[in-house]
Amino acid sequence: xxxxxxxxxxxxxxxxxxxxxxxxxxxxxxxxxxxxxxxxxxxxxxxxxxxxxxxxxxxxxxxxxxxxxxxxxxxxxxxxxxxxxxxxxxxxxxxxxxxxxxxxxxxxxxxxxxxxxxxxxxxxxxxxxxxxxxxxxxxxxxxxxxxxxxxxxxxxxxxxxxxxxxxxxxxxxxxxxxxxxxxxxxxxxxxxxxxxxxxxxxxxxxxxxxxxxxxxxxxxxxxxxxxxxxxxxxxxxxxxxxxxxxxxxxxxxxxxxxxxxxxxxxxxxxxxxxxxxxxxxxxxxxxxxxxxxxxxxxxxxxxxxxxxxxxxxxxxxxxxxxxxx
Amino acid sequence: xxxxxxxxxxxxxxxxxxxxxxxxxxxxxxxxxxxxxxxxxxxxxxxxxxxxxxxxxxxxxxxxxxxxxxxxxxxxxxxxxxxxxxxxxxxxxxxxxxxxxxxxxxxxxxxxxxxxxxxxxxxxxxxxxxxxxxxxxxxxxxxxxxxxxxxxxxxxxxxxxxxxxxxxxxxxxxxxxxxxxxxxxxxxxxxxxxxxxxxxxxxxxxxxxxxxxxxxxxxxxxxxxxxxxxxxxxxxxxxxxxxxxxxxxxxxxxxxxxxxxxxxxxxxxxxxxxxxxxxxxxxxxxxxxxxxxxxxxxxxxxxxxxxxxxxxxxxxxxxxxxxxx
DNA sequence: TTGTATGCGTTATCAA
DNA sequence: TTGATAACGCATACAA
Numbered sequence: 001x002x003x004x005x006x007x008x009x010x011x012x013x014x015x016x017x018x019x020x021x022x023x024x025x026x027x028x029x030x031x032x033x034x035x036x037x038x039x040x041x042x043x044x045x046x047x048x049x050x051x052x053x054x055x056x057x058x059x060x061x062x063x064x065x066x067x068x069x070x071x072x073x074x075x076x077x078x079x080x081x082x083x084x085x086x087x088x089x090x091x092x093x094x095x096x097x098x099x100x101x102x103x104x105x106x107x108x109x110x111x112x113x114x115x116x117x118x119x120x121x122x123x124x125x126x127x128x129x130x131x132x133x134x135x136x137x138x139x140x141x142x143x144x145x146x147x148x149x150x151x152x153x154x155x156x157x158x159x160x161x162x163x164x165x166x167x168x169x170x171x172x173x174x175x176x177x178x179x180x181x182x183x184x185x186x187x188x189x190x191x192x193x194x195x196x197x198x199x200x201x202x203x204x205x206x207x208x209x210x211x212x213x214x215x216x217x218x219x220x221x222x223x224x225x226x227x228x229x230x231x232x233x234x235x236x237x238x239x240x241x242x243x244x245x246x247x248x249x250x251x252x253x254x255x256x257x258x259x260x261x262x263x264x265x266x267x268x269x270x271x272x273x274x275x276x277x278x279x280x281x282x283x284x285x286x287x288x289x290x291x292x293x294x295x296x297x298x299x300x301x302x303x304x305x306x307x308x309x310x311x312x313x314x315x316x317x318x319x320x321x322x323x324x325x
Numbered sequence: 326x327x328x329x330x331x332x333x334x335x336x337x338x339x340x341x342x343x344x345x346x347x348x349x350x351x352x353x354x355x356x357x358x359x360x361x362x363x364x365x366x367x368x369x370x371x372x373x374x375x376x377x378x379x380x381x382x383x384x385x386x387x388x389x390x391x392x393x394x395x396x397x398x399x400x401x402x403x404x405x406x407x408x409x410x411x412x413x414x415x416x417x418x419x420x421x422x423x424x425x426x427x428x429x430x431x432x433x434x435x436x437x438x439x440x441x442x443x444x445x446x447x448x449x450x451x452x453x454x455x456x457x458x459x460x461x462x463x464x465x466x467x468x469x470x471x472x473x474x475x476x477x478x479x480x481x482x483x484x485x486x487x488x489x490x491x492x493x494x495x496x497x498x499x500x501x502x503x504x505x506x507x508x509x510x511x512x513x514x515x516x517x518x519x520x521x522x523x524x525x526x527x528x529x530x531x532x533x534x535x536x537x538x539x540x541x542x543x544x545x546x547x548x549x550x551x552x553x554x555x556x557x558x559x560x561x562x563x564x565x566x567x568x569x570x571x572x573x574x575x576x577x578x579x580x581x582x583x584x585x586x587x588x589x590x591x592x593x594x595x596x597x598x599x600x601x602x603x604x605x606x607x608x609x610x611x612x613x614x615x616x617x618x619x620x621x622x623x624x625x626x627x628x629x630x631x632x633x634x635x636x637x638x639x640x641x642x643x644x645x646x647x648x649x650x
Numbered sequence: 651t652t653g654t655a656t657g658c659g660t661t662a663t664c665a666a
Numbered sequence: 667t668t669g670a671t672a673a674c675g676c677a678t679a680c681a682a
Contacts, residue, residue, distance in 0.1 A: 001461060004675055015653045020677055028651050050439040051379045052675035056658050060376060065420075069405050073596055076401030080394050083420050092436065095390075095408050095420040111417065114375045136326060244599045271398055274569045275600040329659055340669045345661055353667050377659035381674050 003044040012040035023048060054116065063297070064112035066096040066105060066122040067142075072241065073271035074286070075123075078142070081290035082121060089298065091118070098124050100182075106131050113137065119297045122146075138300035140293045145186040153293040153312045154188040160282040160316040161195025164236045164264045167280070169203055171324050173234025173262050176200065177225065178209045179246065180238045188313075192238055192266065212242060222249040233261055240265035240272045240281055247279070247323070263323040278322040285314050328369040337365035348373060379441065388622070389437035391421040391430060391447040392467075397566065398596035399611070400448075403467070406615035407446060414623065416443070423449050425507075431456050438462065444622045447471075463625035465618045470511040478618040478637045479513040485607040485641040486520025489561045489589045492605070494528055496649050498559025498587050501525065502550065503534045504571065505563045513638075517563055517591065537567060547574040558586055565590035565597045568604055572648070588648040603647040610639050 005023075009016045014033060021027050022037040040046070054060040063086055067075040083093040094117060096108040105124060109131050112120060122132065123142030132139050132146040141152040168176050178196045193209055200207035210225055212218045222245060226232065237243035243265030250257050257263050265272070268283030292312050299306055330348075334341045339358060346352050347362040365371070379385040388411055392400040408418040419442060421433040430449060434456050437445060447457065448467030457464050457471040466477040493501050503521045518534055525532035535550055537543045547570060551557065562568035568590030575582050582588050590597070593608030617637050624631055 005677095006675080016675090017653060017677080018651090021652085024677080026677090030651060033651080047435060047439050049380075049441060049675055051376055051385065051441050052658090053677080054376045054658095055374075055380050055660090055674090056676050056678085058658075070395045070401040070408070071398070071405040071595055073396070073398050073401065076395040076398065079420070080396040080422050083395070083422050084424070087421075087433075092440065093420045095404070095418045096412075097405050097408050099409070108412075110372060114372050115417065116374060116376050241596075241599055248599075248602060270396055271566075271596055272600060274566055274573075275597060277573060330661095331659080341659090342661080342669055342671095343667090346668085349661080351661090355667060358667080374659055377674090378661080379674090380658090380676090381660050381662085383674075 002049075003046045005046075005048070007044055008037065008040045008046050011044060012036040060116045060118055061091050062094055062115060062117040063091045064094045064096060064108070064115075064117045064120040064122075066098050066108055066112075066120065066124065068100045068124050069097045070095070073269040074239070074267045074284075077269050077271075077286050078123075078290055081287045082294060085290060085294050089294070091298075100124055102129060105129060109134075118301050121293050121297055138297055140297045140300075142289060142293050143188050145188070148310070151296050151308055151310055151312070152188065153289055153296065153314070155284045155289060155314045155316045157188045157191035157316075158195045160266060160284075161192035161236070162199055163316070163318045164192075164266065164282055165196045165199040167264060167318060167320065167324055168234035168236060168262055169199070169205070171234075171258075171262050174205055175229065175231045176205065176207070176234035176236060177229060177232050178207065178236045178238070179222075179225075179242050180209060180211045181242065182211065182213055189238065192236075196236055218245060219249065222246060223253070226250070226253050226255060235261060235263045237263065237265045240267045240269065240276070240279060243279055243281070243323075244276060247276075258323050258325055262325075268317075268319055280321045280324040281319050283317040283319045285316065288314050327374075328371045329374070330371075332369055333362065333365045333371050336369060337361040385441045385443055386416050387419055387440060387442045388416045389419050389421060389433070389440075389442040389445040389447075391423050391433055391437075391445065391449065393425045393449050394422045395420070398594040399564070399592045399609075402594050402596075402611050403448075403615055406612045407619060410615060410619050414619070416623075425449055427454060430454060434459075444626050446618050446622055463622055465622045465625075467614060467618050468513050470513070473635070476621050476633055476635055476637070477513065478614055478621065478639070480609045480614060480639045480641045482513045482516035482641075483520045485591060485609075486517035486561070487524055488641070488643045489517075489591065489607055490521045490524040492589060492643060492645065492649055493559035493561060493587055494524070494530070496559075496583075496587050499530055500554065500556045501530065501532070501559035501561060502554060502557050503532065503561045503563070504547075504550075504567050505534060505536045506567065507536065507538055514563065521561055543570060544574065547571060548578070551575070551578050551580060560586060560588045562588065562590045565592045565594065565601070565604060565606055568606070568648075569601060572601075572604070583648050583650055593642075593644055605646045605649040606644050608642040608644045610641065613639050 005016045005019050008019045019037050021029050022034050070076045070079055086093050098105045119138040121140050123144045139150045141150055143154045145152055197207045235246055237246055255261055265279050265281040268281045330341045330344050334344045344362050346354050347359050395401045411418050423430045444463040446465050448469050464475045466475055468479045470477055522532045560571055562571055580586055590604050590606040593606045
């Protein structure tokens with residue numbers, strides 16, 4: 001079937017070792033020999049079997065990437081950058097959609113270990129999992145704390161929450177509500193909420209946070225939100241998806257945004273910029289997050305003695321648009 | 326470091342063969358032996374090395390998935406379903422973002438072969454590539470013809486194009502323009518355009534198709550479109566991203582949609598339904614496409630003699646919303 | 651400069 | 667019911 005190194009060797013009239021040398025450019029090789037081997041490789045359309053290489057070499061060049069779902073443009077975009085960058089560095093990505101489910105995450109984690117991945121980048125909005133602490137397996141968290149030894153990359157969630165809240169206040173809002181996704185205790189994203197509360201307190205305004213538990217009840221919760229808070233004039237949604245839902249519910253209730261209620265979201269994905277550019281939002285440096293996370297992971301894998309920082313915080317940008325004007 | 330089968334064997338006081346038997350539930354095993362082995366496995370926290378298994382077994386349970394980018398919600402959602410389903414069937418996904426570049430595709434193809442993937446699912450909007458015809462390597466195309474032996478899964482693009490165009494006509498449009506992404510000769514998505522032209526001809530209306538070549542010139546092309554066609558009253562965009570751009574440009578030009586121009590897109594991703602629900606569109610059965618593509622691929626891999634259809638066409642759904650009312 | 655022998659971790663074959 | 671041995675494809679140590 002597929003040609004192996006031995007087939008190449010035979011055709012070139014040399015030993016497998018020599019072929020291996022040519023392939024890896026290691027040791028001394030005669031010029032003529034190299035040519036013969038190269039020809040044989042081309043003729044047989046040979047390429048090395050990475051599985052065998054991995055088994056021997058104790059390195060697979062495989063990276064595990066665990067996030068809730070590529071359906072969500074934020075993760076889709078982040079994973080795009082992760083994979084593209086990894087690819088340019090010679091690493092391949094094993095994709096895992098955890099759907100925010102801990103059982104899935106644990107399954108994937110085991111699978112990735114069985115496949116001997118060189119490292120894992122993971123982010124998902126639920127509790128940190130002890131299972132990620134695997135001796136000898138480098139891990140980097142994105143927007144998520146796993147343990148005090150696993151580095152975390154995130155954007156400046158506190159500053160983002162602050163900018164968002166302050167913008168609403170500056171635009172004249174005083175009854176401002178914050179809407180979260182499901183609670184996530186160990187997530188830097190919590191800082192968005194903390195910042196919101198801090199800013200409100202600083203301005204001596206009352207704060208109120210809603211949490212969207214399940215997808216099913218979201219619409220109802222949002223309806224109730226408007227009914228229960230007739231004086232609400234500002235909403236800070238913790239991501240653009242939630243902001244979109246707010247927009248839709250407001251519309252059905254005849255509430256005009258931004259005239260009656262101003263709204264700001266969070267994330268600023270390419271898709272949001274295209275599909276919903278009128279939404280004010282906090283732009284996360286998605287590509288930068290990917291770069292930094294990968295950088296930390298590969299530093300661990302290729303292990304210079306370089307000190308790895310425990311936490312990297314990247315800058316965000318306020319993107320004001322129509323929903324806060 | 327990581328325990329191997331031999332470590333387990335030693336601890337359990339049996340041979341590696343026996344451990345392997347327990348792991349794979351193959352052959353006869355004494356009840357006590359099994360218990361001892363199970364205990365040793367737990368104690369050492371052992372799990373088998375899939376790389377070694379793959380090398381021996383000639384099967385990796387790895388699937389290559391090549392699409393332009395997970396940043397695009399359509400592919401993001403498709404890949405989510407592909408991976409989730411594959412995972413439930415015991416397969417893992419190696420992710421490849423080709424960015425619509427043929428050179429990248431070819432690179433990825435080689436990489437996937439080196440890694441001995443069991444099969445490949447690919448879709449990307451450019452020419453079919455001969456390189457995909459790899460003896461012994463099952464491939465399935467999504468919305469893309471590679472060769473006459475590689476099966477293709479797509480949704481009913483012709484019917485979708487027809488429904489979209491007919492809707493615009495029914496809503497009173499007569500000067501209807503179609504906007505494509507970059508030309509893609511070998512893509513079933515071309516049928517959208519064909520259907521548009523057919524329907525226009527049937528109604529004895531003139532047809533005109535614009536093609537968005539590069540991202541840079543898009544905005545200008547769209548501007549020109551409106552300037553050059555002041556009487557345009559209907560636009561059929563070949564995907565929702567393009568439709569979003571039309572919406573934006575129309576707004577800057579003070580053209581009201583749907584009052585002056587009606588607009589319909591194509592895809593109907595979850596993200597679009599959330600962020601831009603007012604856009605009329607053709608809903609592709611993304612999950613179904615994933616299911617069918619995977620089904621065809623796995624049938625080839627696990628190779629019952631079952632006949633594999635060359636082409637599978639899945640039904641689409643018209644989703645009318647405000648931009649055509 | 652090149653070749654031989656060995657091992658990476660697993661499983662299948664065959665013998666015990 | 668269990669164990670010794672060989673083989674998967676490759677790259678290294680060592681010898682030539």
